[in-house]
Structure formats: C-alpha cells, structure tokens
Amino acid sequence: MAHELKRAILARYKSIHAFCRPHPELKRSTVYQVLAGKYAGHAGRQLAAIRAALDGTAPEERKVPPLTADQIADAVQAFKCGECRRLDKQCAACRTQTMREAEVVERLLAGMR
Template sequence: MTHEIRAAILARYKSIHSFCRKHPELKRSTVYQVLAGKYAGHSVRQLAAIRAALDGCAPEEPKNPIVTAEQIADAVQAFKCGQCRRLEKQCAACRTQTIKEAKVVEQLVASMR
C-alpha cells in the first residue's frame, strides 16, 4: 500500500518533499516515516490522510463500532463466569473489577477514533 502511494506521489510531483510543500497540513517527517514503514503511531490513519491529500479530498474517518464500557463488561463477565469454579458466579468484587477494566478498554477504543 505504501509503495503504491509513494509511486502515485512521485508520478504527480517531483519528489516527496515537493508533495509535502504543496500540502502543509501534513507534517513532512510523518509522511516520510509512514512511506518508509517506520511510523510508530496510527499509520493507517496517516496513510488515509496522505491518500486524501493526494486525491484532493478530506480524509475518510475510520468507522469503529461504538462499544460502551457496560457492553464490554457484560461480555468479559460472561466469559469469566463461564470459567469460574465458584458456586455463586455473580460475585460483586469480580464485577467491580471487570467494570474498571472495561472502562480502560472503552477509553482505548475512543482514543483510536
């Protein structure tokens, strides 16, 4: 994918540097890192932004399903209870910890949008 975008940029512009000068909304170092496959961040999002700049349109937002902490907690709790050896499977301490964990996962998913 990066090779195709690099080839498209070079076909339309003299160099990657020239492309970056025409598109100041993109950081030059980020473009070079993404095209080299060495970008440490969310490279799919950056590739979409580069492709959008190349095509002359706004980048398409990735569509992540909206999942709430409660839904995550329900799914994880169902799994935990299925693996649990206790007779009383709905213990409050386990549910409290699962909700805390689910909130962390919810924040992670929200930050990826």
C-alpha cells in the same frame, strides 16, 4: 500499500518534499516515515490522510458514538471509587455530584457534533 502510494506521489510530484509543500496539514517527517514503513503510530490512518491529500479529497472522519451521561458517570465513578480513601464513604452523595458533572460533559459533547 505505502510503496504504491509513494510511486503515485512521485509520478505526480518531483519529490516527497514537493508533495508536502502544498499540503501543510501533513507533517513532512510523518509522511517520510509512513512511506518508508517506519512510522511508529497508526500508519493506516496516516496512509489514508496522505492518499486523501494526493487525491484532493477530505480524509474520512472517525465516527465516535455518542456517550450518555450515565456512561460518563459510570466511568468517572469507577475511577473515583478506586482512588477514594474516605472511611465514611458517602457514595450516594458522591454519585449525585458525579452525575451532575457527567450531564455537563454530555451537553458539551452534544454541542461539538
């Protein structure tokens, strides 16, 4: 797939460098690594971004399912309990505070959508 994309770029542009110039959203070194098959990261995502730039379309955004305050609180509470050194554990009070914090994070995430 990377070789086909490289051929398509070179058919339209004189070089990979010339392709990257009008696309500042793409890092040149990343494009070279992806097209050479040597990219250490998520190559599929990068290939999609390069293809979208070549086609003149926006890359498909990753959909993140909405998190509820309960899910956030469960994750944070599991971490807190694992790190807790208190002999007189006040789990109910700690859970109440964690839930309040999670509700703030939930509102923040809802505002980003």
